[in-house]
Amino acid sequence: MGGALGDQSGAAERLAHIRAMTAGAFAGEPTGDPAFDALGVVARECGITPAMAEDVIAGFALDADEWRPRGEGDLLRYCYHVAGAVGVMMALVMGVRADDADTLDRACDLGFAFQLANIARDIIEDDAAGRCYLPVDWLVEEDIEPGQHAKPHHRQELADMAARLVALMESHEAAARIGAARLPFRSRWAVLSAARIYGAIGREVRRHGPEAWDRRVFTSKGAKIRHAAAAFCEAAINRPRTLAQMPRWSRRDFSALP
Numbered sequence: 001m002g003g004a005l006g007d008q009s010g011a012a013e014r015l016a017h018i019r020a021m022t023a024g025a026f027a028g029e030p031t032g033d034p035a036f037d038a039l040g041v042v043a044r045e046c047g048i049t050p051a052m053a054e055d056v057i058a059g060f061a062l063d064a065d066e067w068r069p070r071g072e073g074d075l076l077r078y079c080y081h082v083a084g085a086v087g088v089m090m091a092l093v094m095g096v097r098a099d100d101a102d103t104l105d106r107a108c109d110l111g112f113a114f115q116l117a118n119i120a121r122d123i124i125e126d127d128a129a130g131r132c133y134l135p136v137d138w139l140v141e142e143d144i145e146p147g148q149h150a151k152p153h154h155r156q157e158l159a160d161m162a163a164r165l166v167a168l169m170e171s172h173e174a175a176a177r178i179g180a181a182r183l184p185f186r187s188r189w190a191v192l193s194a195a196r197i198y199g200a201i202g203r204e205v206r207r208h209g210p211e212a213w214d215r216r217v218f219t220s221k222g223a224k225i226r227h228a229a230a231a232f233c234e235a236a237i238n239r240p241r242t243l244a245q246m247p248r249w250s251r252r253d254f255s256a257l258p
Helices: 011-026 034-046 050-064 072-093 101-121 123-128 136-141 152-180 185-211 221-237
Strands: none
Touching: 011 034, 011 050, 034 072, 050 072, 072 101, 072 152, 101 123, 101 152, 101 185, 136 152, 152 185, 185 221
8 A cells, every 4th residue: 555566467367366265255165365264254254245345456456557546536546445445344343333334434534544644655665666646636736747746856846745645634534533432442442543653654744844755754663652552541531523524535435335
């Protein structure tokens, strides 16, 4: 997600293999791969459906096709398939009912937030791998020549676009906290810890501005402990949350699932 993809030769064959193994897992057939066998067990126990898994596989397909987003909606569609859809499945594992659509939406928001932080942090690394997840429309607005966004003379424009990514991240991060409040304590603590850690990465990218990619932004072990401690307190108090305005994009814009 938002990192170096490596050699994509043979991607179509790998996708076909993933789909075949996933189908076998959902059919309850031994696949010979512990990861897929475990997927089948978890899916049966938690109500994960083949359509949910296919939504995630569709994210692999976008990268394999060397797809690029045209506008903000395309960007969020990518984030849905590679992260938001994973959040939906994780919510089911944490005990959220399959018919609790609003809480599943909030789990998807958390995936959106994580992926947007990743993209902001990894812009230069992704460029080195031949990938760009910044919408073409944004690049045009910044008057950046095709394929030139990672050049040093465009660092301020890059910082401006990273700030847009982080603003989107924060919108979905805030929405995710509404759903986190409905989870059991241990799950709530884990979700809030992760939200704080990823949120800190995005905000650190924004704080550094044009220097954000001089070195890789990361969260130190000490900072992670502090975020986990703050999340523990937040999870324990668990005040109900509301938002005056929900994010513009949700999983319902990108998935046929209810």
